[in-house]
Amino acid sequence: MSVIQNVIGRVVVLRGGKYSVEVDVVTDDGFGRFASPIEESPLLHIAEARRAVSEVDEIIGPELIGFDAVEQELIDSYLWEIDGTDDLSHIGANTALAVSVAIAKAAASSRDLSLYSYIGGTFTTELPVPMLTFARDENFEYHLIVRDLLEVTDIIDAISKILESSSGLSLEDLSRASEEVGMELGLEVALGITMKKEMDIESVLSLVEDNNIAYIKPIGKPELFLELIAGTHGVFIDGEYLFRTKNILDRRYYNALSIKPINLGTLTDLYNFVNDVKAEKITPILAEAKYEPADETLPHIALGLRCPAMLIDWNSVEKINELNRIAEELGERGRIITFEE
Structure with a gap:
């Protein structure tokens, strides 16, 4: 059985010394735990994290005791009812996500399943390509992509060699190093960049054309995205900025979208949004x-929702190691997707 017996909240420390809420869900014969991430402008004070714990212990938990943890959509819908707003502003999106994912993990545990199998089913065998953020400067964040990844650890080897062989951390230096390392390792290695400030359209197009870039997350007006889609081939154009600022979800403007679970609410909300993105023929990239x-947890969710790629920091070793464990568990059944547009 997977009937919820107890729901417990606690304060946890995140990367960067920020505070959030962690939730334990206990069923008859299962257990799930998840600590929620937080985004760019978090409520940093420990008092806010403690308030979230109180919401879990005093309001949400008692309401959920007796529910069957496998009824994910029903429970997630009920979380919205408990909140009573249209943006989870009462209990908080981070609290809702922590409870929702902990429930899914408890349900998976009660069935003796991995979380990715529980979310995605028996035929969930295509591993997401890890896109690792490995360097930053005043203009860009730099990501590494190995399009024809054979093993998860290949990308770590590639990053280490690029940082060793690059003469600097400029786009040109890293682009040159990525091509050389790709030839040395016999892999198709490319860069991804996230823009930190706006640039004119011609400059952005030249950057992509002149460097070994397979992915770009631009900042700018819709016209920039249209020009990038029209003027590049085989490059993923990430529309997160356009979706966040203009609410545009349209393949004509971009062909990829990085999705942060914390921005959606519950696991059901994330599942529905990923499907909406796929329906537009846009590639969903699950992001930290x-x-x-x-x-x-993130690799399990990415695999379960069949997201072709996962954007994480290369210091997120627990996620990289878990993706490697999943690959080992799947064995010959598993394959890493060739990440191509």
């Missing part, structure tokens, strides 16, 4: 928030 727990 700015402040993350030391937690292995």
Whole structure:
């Protein structure tokens, strides 16, 4: 049985010394735990984390006792009812996500399943490509992509060699090093960049054309995205900025979208949004928030929701190691997707 017996909240520390809420869900014969990440402008005070714990212990938990943990959609819908707002502003999106994911993990545990199998089913065998953020400067965040990844650890080897062989941390230096390392390792290695400030359209197009770039997350007006889609081939154009500022979800403007679970609410909300993105023929990329727990859950969610890629920091070793464990568990059944547009 997977009937919920207890729901417990506690304060946890995230990467960067920020505070959030962690939730334990106990069923008859299962257990789930999840600490929620937080985004760019979090409520940093421990008092806010303690308030979230009180919401879990005094309001949400008692309401959920007796529910069957496998009824994910029903429980997630009820979380919205408990909140009573249209944006989870009462209990908080981070609290709702922590409860929702902990419930899914408890349900998976009660069935003796891995979380990715519980979410995605028997035929969930395509591993997301890890896109690792490994360097930053005043203009860009730099990500590494190995399009034809054979093993999860290949990308770590590639990053280490790039940082050793690059003469600097400019786009040109890293681009040159990525091509050289790709040839040395016999892999198709490319860069991804996230823009930190706006640039004119011609400059952005030149950056992509002149460097070994397979992915770009632009900042700018819709016209920039249209020009990038029209003027590039085989490059993923991430529309997170356009979706966040203009609410545009349209393949004509971009062909990829990084999705942070904390911005959606519950696991059901995340599932529905990923499907909406796929329906637009846009590639969903599951992404870390700015402040993350030391937690292995994100690879399971990415695999379970069949997201082709996962954008994380290369210091998120618990997620990288878990993806490697999943690959080992799947064995010959598992394969890493060739990440191509």
